[in-house]
Amino acid sequence: MTESPRPLRRNEIRAQNEALILQAAEKVFAEAGFGGATMQLIADVAGLPKANLHYYFASKEQLYRQVVQTIFEIWLAAAEAMDGAETPAEGIGAYIEAKMDISRRHPNGSKVWASEVMHGAPVIQDYLETTLRDWTRGRAALIQRWIDEGRMAPVDPEHLLYMLWATTQHYADFNHQIETLNGGVPLDDAQWRAATDSVKQMILRGIGAI
Amino acid sequence: MTESPRPLRRNEIRAQNEALILQAAEKVFAEAGFGGATMQLIADVAGLPKANLHYYFASKEQLYRQVVQTIFEIWLAAAEAMDGAETPAEGIGAYIEAKMDISRRHPNGSKVWASEVMHGAPVIQDYLETTLRDWTRGRAALIQRWIDEGRMAPVDPEHLLYMLWATTQHYADFNHQIETLNGGVPLDDAQWRAATDSVKQMILRGIGAI
DNA sequence: GTCTATATTTCGATAGAC
DNA sequence: GTCTATCGAAATATAGAC
Numbered sequence: 001m002t003e004s005p006r007p008l009r010r011n012e013i014r015a016q017n018e019a020l021i022l023q024a025a026e027k028v029f030a031e032a033g034f035g036g037a038t039m040q041l042i043a044d045v046a047g048l049p050k051a052n053l054h055y056y057f058a059s060k061e062q063l064y065r066q067v068v069q070t071i072f073e074i075w076l077a078a079a080e081a082m083d084g085a086e087t088p089a090e091g092i093g094a095y096i097e098a099k100m101d102i103s104r105r106h107p108n109g110s111k112v113w114a115s116e117v118m119h120g121a122p123v124i125q126d127y128l129e130t131t132l133r134d135w136t137r138g139r140a141a142l143i144q145r146w147i148d149e150g151r152m153a154p155v156d157p158e159h160l161l162y163m164l165w166a167t168t169q170h171y172a173d174f175n176h177q178i179e180t181l182n183g184g185v186p187l188d189d190a191q192w193r194a195a196t197d198s199v200k201q202m203i204l205r206g207i208g209a210i
Numbered sequence: 211m212t213e214s215p216r217p218l219r220r221n222e223i224r225a226q227n228e229a230l231i232l233q234a235a236e237k238v239f240a241e242a243g244f245g246g247a248t249m250q251l252i253a254d255v256a257g258l259p260k261a262n263l264h265y266y267f268a269s270k271e272q273l274y275r276q277v278v279q280t281i282f283e284i285w286l287a288a289a290e291a292m293d294g295a296e297t298p299a300e301g302i303g304a305y306i307e308a309k310m311d312i313s314r315r316h317p318n319g320s321k322v323w324a325s326e327v328m329h330g331a332p333v334i335q336d337y338l339e340t341t342l343r344d345w346t347r348g349r350a351a352l353i354q355r356w357i358d359e360g361r362m363a364p365v366d367p368e369h370l371l372y373m374l375w376a377t378t379q380h381y382a383d384f385n386h387q388i389e390t391l392n393g394g395v396p397l398d399d400a401q402w403r404a405a406t407d408s409v410k411q412m413i414l415r416g417i418g419a420i
Numbered sequence: 421g422t423c424t425a426t427a428t429t430t431c432g433a434t435a436g437a438c
Numbered sequence: 439g440t441c442t443a444t445c446g447a448a449a450t451a452t453a454g455a456c
Contacts, residue, residue, distance in 0.1 A: 013421075031329055035246025039450065049423050054451060111328045117387045118321045119241055128390040136391055153415070159408035162388065163377050170376030177327045178372065180338040181346055198369035205363070206416025223439070249432060259441050264433060 018056050020046050026067045030108035033115055034064055065123050068116050071109030072127060078102055082139060088152045088209040091142075092164070093200050099168035100196040103175075110172035136161060153208030160207060167199055228266050231256050236277045240318035243325055244274055275333050278326050281319030282337060288312055292349060298362045298419040301352075302374070303410050309378035310406040313385075320382035346371060363418030370417060377409055 008016070024046035028037045039060055043050040057063040078098035085091025103110060121128055136158070143157035171178065171187075179186050187195060204210045218226070234256035238247045249270055253260040267273040288308035295301025313320060331338055350367035357364050381388065381397075389396050397405060414420045 010421085017421095033243035033245045033325065033329060035243050036329070037245070038448085040448090050450095051423060051452080052421085055421075058451095060450070114328065114383065115243065115325065118324065118383050119243060119246070120386050121390070125390070128387060132387075133391055155412060156404065156408045158391070159405055160412065162380055162384075163409065163412060166376040166380030166384075167373050170372055173324065173328055174372075174376070176330050177338060177342075180331070180335070181343060181368070194366065195369055198366045199373065202365055202370065202373060202413070202416035204416075205418070206412035206414075208415070220439085227439090248430085250430090260432090261434080261441060262439085265439075268433095270432065 014056070017048070017052070021048070021053055021056055021063065022066055022070070025063050026070070026108045026112060029064060029067055029115075030111040034060075034119075061123065064112075067109070067112050068124050069127075071106060071113050072124070072131075074102055074106060074109065075099070076131070076135065079135065079139070082142065088143070088146045088207065089204050092207070092209065093204060095164065096168060096200050096203065097196060099164065100171060100192070100199065103168055103170075103172035104192055107172040107175050110169050114169065114173045151209070155207050163203065167203065171195060224266070227258070227262070231258070231263055231266055231273065232276055232280070235273050236280070236318045236322060239274060239277055239325075240321040244270075244329075271333065274322075277319070277322050278334050279337075281316060281323050282334070282341075284312055284316060284319065285309070286341070286345065289345065289349070292352065298353070298356045298417065299414050302417070302419065303414060305374065306378060306410050306413065307406060309374065310381060310402070310409065313378055313380075313382035314402055317382040317385050320379050324379065324383045361419070365417050373413065377413070381405060 021042065025037075025042050028042045028045055032038075032041070037060075039053050040050050042063075043053050046053070053063065057066070079095065081094035081098045082091045085094065116122075116124055117128075139161060140157035143152075143155075143160060146152050147154050147157075175186070182191070201210075231252065235247075235252050238252045238255055242248075242251070247270075249263055250260050252273075253263050256263070263273070267276070289305065291304035291308045292301045295304060326332075326334055327338075346368070349371060353362075353365075353367035353370060356362050357367075385396070392401070411420075
């Protein structure tokens, strides 16, 4: 039952500890914000001495940057659900499914991202101006193509994207509020299914895709 | 042109300084978060010595609490736009208009609220459990009545409310991201009008109200 | 690579003269 | 009611033994 006690290589130790620290950092940054988070608390959550954090990450800010980058890449990967779809109902529906699933599985990452953007994106402004801008233009063009082909109503593609981001990420960023309104307990499997279906139905009908 | 130099009464001085401090605090809390904000910075923005803040507000937390309370009351007042409406298109449309207008005029308050909820609502949990819960139940019942009367599609009222909050507040909380995607400049009057119309159109069509 | 001890800075809050 | 000076606590980061 116990792990094989083979001594880990240097690289393995590093990878393992970095992952441990990043996971703890995501949680603490999400719950306390960058300013409210302390290296001591992250160290406690990770179960390591505080000095070890500075051994693996030069500064609090660098550790934070890694956390923000992670959720961003997860979202980018999810966007591929939109590509290669025949119809808007299929493509946007799959994108909503993917984003809602991420909101459930990675609420902390979403919160860290939201906090970062709300504070003016001091750390990831370059991502907004390059990767995100390119991504947005590409998907807006895809949506515009669907509109031109008469497959959906003539909505503003950019505002549709904002609605998709806002609605899906709300279930992560405001999960505490939703939980409170749900009687103090998190949404269960059936409620997440219902939430996802509600969002899909309202948005897809709202853009004339169904 | 200069102000009449009549000496202010004690109460007037207090009211004036409290307002000044609250305005500065809203800005600083929004931009830096609770943990990242410092009394020194709030004092600088307000143009007062730091000690004066502690003269008017016993602690940083109490000052913060006032800021959160303010935006919450503004939103509650806006919700009256929904009441007394004959049709869902009218009521929900007016609510969207009001919420979008608040997002434009009070982005900082919205951000402070979002940050507070994201961190588990340590300061305003009681509001969530009392006022917000009652408010939500009341409006959900109103929406359900519209559904029962056949005036709109049978959507889940709660998820519709989440969509309304998420979408409208996104234009405040993520205004920096939107500005970046808008070429680095804030939305102008026409763009805000277009955004509001887009949101109204997509949501109202999505719930079968138009 | 790990961890204790500590240097250094900065914060919230207050004392006390005016 | 205002403001300078400062206290005590807590933070980031590092030094250095192991």
